[in-house]
Amino acid sequence: MLTLLSFSACAQGTSKSKTTKNTPMENKQNPYYQPNQKDTVVVTDAIWKQVLSPEVYYVAREKGTERPFTSPFEESKEVGTYHCAACGNALFKSNAKFSSGCGWPSFFEPITKAALIYTPDHSHGMSRTEVQCGKCKAHLGHVFEDGPPPTGLRYCINGVVLTIEKDK
Numbered sequence: 765m766l767t768l769l770s771f772s773a774c775a776q777g778t779s780k781s782k783t784t785k786n787t788p789m790e791n792k793q794n795p796y797y798q799p800n801q802k803d804t805v806v807v808t809d810a811i812w813k814q815v816l817s818p819e820v821y822y823v824a825r826e827k828g829t830e831r832p833f834t835s836p837f838e839e840s841k842e843v844g845t846y847h848c849a850a851c852g853n854a855l856f857k858s859n860a861k862f863s864s865g866c867g868w869p870s871f872f873e874p875i876t877k878a879a880l881i882y883t884p885d886h887s888h889g890m891s892r893t894e895v896q897c898g899k900c901k902a903h904l905g906h907v908f909e910d911g912p913p914p915t916g917l918r919y920c921i922n923g924v925v926l927t928i929e930k931d932k
């Protein structure tokens with residue numbers, strides 16, 4: 765019997781793990797973390813809750829915000845590609861990262877425009893633009909128009925919803 769591995773939607777059915785993650789905090793098996801799989805990921809919050817750590821779930825699915833200056837990625841100079849911690853979607857190259865001093869990892873452009881979803885956000889009495897993962901709709905952070913050249917944009921991203929795949 766031939767089953768398409770990539771379409772396995774079963775949270776506990778995948779025994780085969782091919783991931784080489786650099787995420788020591790990751791202590792749960794997340795079958796939806798598939799950097800090479802480009803299809804949109806639609807998963808219920810109940811299932812996300814089973815496969816994401818509480819910290820990732822809080823930001824990604826409940827639009828929470830990590831405390832500023834707590835992410836090791838904020839000052840990190842690692843060279844590679846930042847991916848969505850929920851689904852593995854490539855989001856930002858490390859060469860688009862800059863030190864904003866705002867307390868969260870900051871980038872001036874995404875890896876591709878389609879990597880992100882942009883949504884007006886009027887919560888908390890502010891007018892902002894929310895950015896979500898273009899593949900799984902995880903909440904990532906916000907984009908502001910006070911960034912450096914060449915884009916003038918500042919993607920202010922919660923580090924907890926990022927993983928880095930270091931360049932070889």
Ligand SMILES: [Zn+2]
Pocket residue numbers: 848849850851852853897898899900901902
């Ligand atoms: Zn994602």
